[in-house]
Amino acid sequence: MANKCVKGKTFFGFIQRIYTIFANSTKRWEILKDNLKAWSLKSLCQTRWESRVESVKAIKMQLVDVREALLQAGEKDNDVAIASEATSLVEKELGDFEFLVSTVMWHEVLNHVNIVSKKLQSKDMHLDNAITDINKLIGYFKDYRETGFLKVIDEAKDIAIEMDIDPIFPQKRLIERRKRFDEISSREEVSFTPEENFIVNYFLYIVDQAISSPETRFEQFKEYEKVFGFLFPHNLKGIEDKDLKSSCHRLEKALEFQERSDTDVEELYTELKLFETLETNEFNNPIDVLKFLKELDYFPNASIAYRILLTIPVTVASAERSFSKLKLLKSYLRSTMSQERLSGLAMISIENEILESIDYEELLNQFAIKNAMRASQIVG
Template sequence: MASKFERGNGNFLSLVEMLEEFDPIIKEHVRRITSENIHVHYLGHKIQNEIIVMLADEIKKELIKNIKEAKYYSIILDCTPDSSHQEQMTIIVRYVKFSSNSIIVEESFLGFLNANDTTGKGLFDVTYAELQYLGLEIDDMRGKGYDNGANMKGLKSLSQTCWESRFESVKAIKLQLDDVREALLEVGETNSDAAIVEEALALAENQLSGFDFLVSTVIWHEMLNRVNIVSKKLQAKDMHLEIAIQEINNLIEYYKDYRETGFPKAIDEATKIASEMEIDPIFKEKRKIKRKKRKDETSSSEEIAFTVEENFRVNFFLYIVDQAIASLEKSFEQFKWYEGLFGFFVSTYVEDY
């Protein structure tokens, strides 16, 4: 108890100092320690840690009890390295807590797990072992979420799954196309590295000066802007499931309309940008590569011939819009499934109560 009444002696001993002002039992205990009447005082750092562990265990038991009463649950995992560079994974359980007059969605932190193997299988094995230890049935899990855990989603890269995050990058390019091109031309004229000069001039003269690049930039900007707006709405603290479903459905309908009417609008906007940059607003004909005919083909085999603009519309514009619609419709179906499941829970438990 040598650190008692010393500055910065920690929260635990500071709490003891405060309690002895009001509690006669604590006051007598402290007196016996300071007068050296006793030497085993249970105020050292080891007993502090034991008390913390005991309290944590009791709290965890109560949380597990609540989760089991709810039966169905979801988990949220997040991998982060600690100060010793050991990969740790936090595990949070989300469940619905029912009472006679309220229904509350609870999120409970259950602890840290050491994750030596950060592959999808490794993280699953650690999580599964912890759920077994806690006595939670994995068959009762109805959802899962990961932060900084792309491995658990099948090893997909960020750009494949979160393409809406590219909005700010596309916006910066679209609004400063002429400046970017001028900067690249300057690099091409002043840099002493031949490889850098070649790459800069190729980007400036071939890429940024192409009308197809201008059109694609306009299309991406419009599509990502719409996703960005909806994404921010979905992140609101007061967002409800039914509103989120409606927002996604509205975005799907917007893209379906954009699929039919968006291409000529993109051409018009790109033409204005091309005029400011003194670029011809035409799609350049690319060199055609002839292929040998297969043995089963005859000279009468019909080939579909597209104009350069129509080819761009079919193989670029329609392709990315259709991909966006398919991705959103998949998310929409998942949200609808959760809405139906939640409705089932509510109706079942309300009837029980």
């Protein structure tokens, strides 16, 4: 969203400039720490988009304190260029009502995206819940597109009054392209007020991107829902017979390879109909259904269908974390590490929660017993 809009890139450029001024000097960082009590400033990261949320949050929640820190840095720093830049940021950016509105808007947009992103990356997230959360996020932004700007303006005005800034959009000089003498304009240019220009070319543009981006990136979820949607507990309950049979046929066709499929339509249909008649507790997700089917042990086709459903990844976050962990493990000093050792260290690091529950003394005793038996066999 930020990279597709000139105003968005400019805004985050200002955010990074504020951080850089303080991060490049221990003295200026001490000035920042003396003024900020809650959240420290964060740098933008190209590979970790969540850093944008943290960067905007730290400034939005402490605009008055950040301005004071910049003023002190401009007065006390011996570097003329840094002092001039700090003063310029205070007067032009932090003193601009449009910057305040942008800060409030981006904090609202990124915060909601981040909440859903965190939920999608959780270990207990399932496909049905992921589809529901994505649809809720898209619905929220559609409502925000209609009514969100007024809320943003009200909050920005409160901040502007606190900072003694005029709560109006400044009129900026328009730079017009010079026309040639024989050039005839085929259309009349529409002139906007500064506020209308902000709404049309910035606010609506960003929110439209927030709506279209999830719809485009999660199109595959819609295909999965068409194939596996009838297996979700809330959909399976009360489904009509003809719809259930057609869904079973659709699933068989999706799983078919070289005229063979993992499930049989008639048997899967019969098993699911029998499952509906059982007096069972309310299931919240497919994994609860699969555990129940495994305990009964006479629903083979349904068990296969649910196992395949549960192997569909919601995000690639776990895979990305694995690569990040490998990068930390195989450093320059470990460049000659064997593949077996690297895989073992990676597994230990990734599954550290399981490792903490292991009894090391029992493992050492078993290892010692096996070595003792091996030594006795060699001697014998």
